[in-house]
Amino acid sequence: MDFQTKLESLHQEIVSALCSIRELPEGILPHSIHMEESDATLEYGHTVYYLYSLTEIFSDGTCLLENPGTGIEEKRRLHEICIDSLAELWDTYRYLSGETTTSKVARLLQAIEPIATKLITGRYITDFTVHDTNFIRQTNAETPFIWLVYKSGTHLHQTEEKQEIVNLKDRLDYFSKYSNSDFCLYRYDGHILFPVFPKVIHEWIDNQLKIES
Numbered sequence: 001m002d003f004q005t006k007l008e009s010l011h012q013e014i015v016s017a018l019c020s021i022r023e024l025p026e027g028i029l030p031h032s033i034h035m036e037e038s039d040a041t042l043e044y045g046h047t048v049y050y051l052y053s054l055t056e057i058f059s060d061g062t063c064l065l066e067n068p069g070t071g072i073e074e075k076r077r078l079h080e081i082c083i084d085s086l087a088e089l090w091d092t093y094r095y096l097s098g099e100t101t102t103s104k105v106a107r108l109l110q111a112i113e114p115i116a117t118k119l120i121t122g123r124y125i126t127d128f129t130v131h132d133t134n135f136i137r138q139t140n141a142e143t144p145f146i147w148l149v150y151k152s153g154t155h156l157h158q159t160e161e162k163q164e165i166v167n168l169k170d171r172l173d174y175f176s177k178y179s180n181s182d183f184c185l186y187r188y189d190g191h192i193l194f195p196v197f198p199k200v201i202h203e204w205i206d207n208q209l210k211i212e213s
Helices: 003-019 083-097 104-119 122-138 162-178 198-212
Strands: 031-038 047-057 062-066 073-077 145-150 153-158 183-188 193-196
Touching: 003 083, 003 104, 031 083, 083 104, 083 193, 104 122, 104 145, 104 183, 104 193, 122 145, 122 153, 145 162, 153 162, 162 198, 183 198, 193 198
Parallel strands: none
Antiparallel strands: 031 047, 047 062, 062 073, 145 153, 145 183, 183 193
16 A cells, blocks of 8 residues: 555545544634645646635534635535644544543554554554654653654654754755655644644744744
8 A cells, every 4th residue: 555545544534533523522613724726826737725714524524614714604525624634633622522541641652653554664663663652752742843754654853952953854855855745744742743734844943943043
């Protein structure tokens, strides 16, 4: 199974999990999400990310989205929403619902394990099972980090150390140039793991390095 197929499978699993929720925690909706759509004003084949407000989820896999610019609501398929937004929504649900009473370390490992096992190929899984797992246990899941995961492993960078931020910048530059965008980025703020777009991380890195200099 190639990387894109694994990503699509993970996408569908998150959709199914969200549709199976009987009662959403108070305050989780509306939730800002992104959708990748074609833009007729751009060259053929170009798509852009549009921001919507997710206001309701139905068990049949559909949902209500509100256009923040017009206030108009329309019914769409959950599967049309970017996986990053859906994963963030799922993690927020787990956090707000308090569905697990396990330790902070266990909760974080439970959050990243399905991502790692779905996306990483073969022996490279040791990046997660050994290196990432040891880091999370040694720091008691208290240390913020950026997590890059792709088919040949993972890279975990602490966000409070300048050299780690520099290393992350170099690695993102390399991946953006040579890896055909087949990687995912997650940020852990010390409490919640959530997906982020590369552009957002690039901007964050630039700001951090300016502050340090």
